[in-house]
Amino acid sequence: MKARNCCKTMEMELTAWKAIVYDIVRKMEKLPGGAKEKILPNIEDIHIMIAEMDTRIEDIRDKCTPETGIDDIRTEKEEFDKTMAVARVKVEDAIEYLGAGNFGG
Numbered sequence: 001m002k003a004r005n006c007c008k009t010m011e012m013e014l015t016a017w018k019a020i021v022y023d024i025v026r027k028m029e030k031l032p033g034g035a036k037e038k039i040l041p042n043i044e045d046i047h048i049m050i051a052e053m054d055t056r057i058e059d060i061r062d063k064c065t066p067e068t069g070i071d072d073i074r075t076e077k078e079e080f081d082k083t084m085a086v087a088r089v090k091v092e093d094a095i096e097y098l099g100a101g102n103f104g105g
Contacts, residue, residue: 006077007063010060010076010080011057011060014053014056014083014084017084017091018050021050021053021087021090021091021094022050024094025047025050042093046094049086056083059076060080063076
C-alpha cells in the first residue's frame, strides 16, 4: 500500500493546525501587559510547538515519495499523532482562556 495519500493528509492537517495555533498566539501577544505576563510561558511553549510542527511538516514532505509504503512512514505517523495530541491540548487551553473573557478581540 502506498502512503502518499496518508502523507498528504498529515501535511494538510498539521498545516491547518499550525495556522489555528498561530492565530491564537497572535491574539495572545496583543494582550495588555499584565494579562500577557500571566500567559507568557504558554506563549513561549506554543512558539516551540509551532517550530516542531514546521519540522514535522518538512519531514513529511522530505520522506514521503510516490514509492513510500505505509510501513516506511510509521515513525513519522507516530510523531504526527504525538504532535497533534499536544496541539489539541494547547488549542483547547487557549480556547478555554478565550471563553473565560480574558481575550480582547
